[in-house]
Amino acid sequence: MKFTCEKALLQNAIAVTSRAVAQKSTIPALEGLLLHAGEEGITVSGYNMQTGIRAKVSAGVEETGDIVLNARLFGDIIRRMADDMVTFTAGEKQQVRLCCGDADFEIPGLSAADYPDLPEVEDEYAVSLQRKVLRSMIEEVAFAVSTNESRPVHTGALFEIAEGGLTMAAVDGFRLAVRKEPLEKLEGGAFSFVAPGSALNEVKGICGDVEDLAEITLGKRHILFTVGDVELICRRLEGEFLDYRNAIPRKNPIQVTVETKALIESIDRVSVVISDKLKSPVRCRFEEDRVLLSAKTGNGEAKDVCRLEGDGEELEIGFNNRYLMEALRYAPADTVRIELNTSVSPAIIVPTDEKDNFLYMVLPVRLKNAD
Numbered sequence: 001m002k003f004t005c006e007k008a009l010l011q012n013a014i015a016v017t018s019r020a021v022a023q024k025s026t027i028p029a030l031e032g033l034l035l036h037a038g039e040e041g042i043t044v045s046g047y048n049m050q051t052g053i054r055a056k057v058s059a060g061v062e063e064t065g066d067i068v069l070n071a072r073l074f075g076d077i078i079r080r081m082a083d084d085m086v087t088f089t090a091g092e093k094q095q096v097r098l099c100c101g102d103a104d105f106e107i108p109g110l111s112a113a114d115y116p117d118l119p120e121v122e123d124e125y126a127v128s129l130q131r132k133v134l135r136s137m138i139e140e141v142a143f144a145v146s147t148n149e150s151r152p153v154h155t156g157a158l159f160e161i162a163e164g165g166l167t168m169a170a171v172d173g174f175r176l177a178v179r180k181e182p183l184e185k186l187e188g189g190a191f192s193f194v195a196p197g198s199a200l201n202e203v204k205g206i207c208g209d210v211e212d213l214a215e216i217t218l219g220k221r222h223i224l225f226t227v228g229d230v231e232l233i234c235r236r237l238e239g240e241f242l243d244y245r246n247a248i249p250r251k252n253p254i255q256v257t258v259e260t261k262a263l264i265e266s267i268d269r270v271s272v273v274i275s276d277k278l279k280s281p282v283r284c285r286f287e288e289d290r291v292l293l294s295a296k297t298g299n300g301e302a303k304d305v306c307r308l309e310g311d312g313e314e315l316e317i318g319f320n321n322r323y324l325m326e327a328l329r330y331a332p333a334d335t336v337r338i339e340l341n342t343s344v345s346p347a348i349i350v351p352t353d354e355k356d357n358f359l360y361m362v363l364p365v366r367l368k369n370a371d
Contacts, residue, residue, distance in 0.1 A: 003037050005041075014078055019053060038061065051234045127186060128215045135203075144171060144326075153238065157197060174362070175363065196237055202232055270294060270295045270304050283318050295321070317340065317347070319364055330360075343367065
């Protein structure tokens with residue numbers, strides 16, 4: 001096996017695929033990267049039996065072949081090399097020689113025969129959308145993905161693809177995040193699936209802020225995200241996802257409009273007295289054209305006022321500071337409308353315009369009687 005390629009291209013492929021390498025595994029090969037040299041170039045793969053990432057790299061291949069290299073060592077060597085052409089040679093005894101400029105390394109490899117095959121994804125359904133759109137949708141929903149393994153299906157985000165566009169939803173028992181985007185065209189009919197949150201974080205990382213298309217392909221058990229020369233394969237999460245549409249109360253008599261940044265800053269200020277050891281809800285009293293925020297713990301008491309438009313009808317309601325702040329922080333709008341009903345009803349955060357492209361729901365925290 002022998003090839004030459006640009007150091008920068010190889011380094012990028014290693015960085016991307018290493019994110020799917022198993023940290024510890026009963027299969028030693030899974031702690032490494034699989035390199036395949038074919039007639040059209042080389043492919044670098046990382047796989048942890050849950051998520052696999054495969055990257056294609058342009059290279060001049062003199063001898064085809066396959067080998068597995070320790071991901072950390074291989075990455076460290078390539079990263080330290082000069083910005084020049086890398087020559088890669090693997091002998092019959094899995095001994096690898098790496099040359100670049102005046103640098104010369106020899107490292108041991110492992111047989112590719114011990115490396116499990118990445119799953120094949122049958123082309124049942126597919127959809128394409130801009131990479132930057134997919135990236136922003138994941139970012140604005142993934143924070144609400146559950147980390148509670150008792151309901152595995154909620155440790156992922158629901159994708160619903162239909163004529164109306166793509167809808168993503170995530171729920172963790174305390175909040176709900178929903179994002180919608182139109183699709184230019186849909187071929188093959190409507191479909192839906194749940195993708196693991198851990199895999200979506202990797203998809204977000206490889207999408208970049210560009211308008212080039214990413215493709216999502218759904219198979220019977222796996223999902224394939226194709227982003228340029230990079231492919232990410234992950235398993236589908238099975239189970240009944242929350243019927244979130246019926247969980248959202250939309251007949252809320254109190255509706256106020258507020259600048260997102262201003263409310264985040266007010267919550268952040270009163271959160272200073274809250275810590276992991278000294279927890280407290282942020283008490284919000286919605287009045288006419290303003291909301292009074294306060295928090296009180298053993299660290300002290302903090303109060304602030306945030307201006308808004310509308311009449312809060314003196315409603316007093318408490319929220320987990322982080323949950324409310326995250327919903328506001330990820331909302332893709334400078335101003336939002338907050339819909340409220342009672343002190344024990346969820347707060348609904350939606351756009352102030354007619355876009356209807358996001359909705360966040362945050363459950364309240366029961367307040368004790370005021371001191």
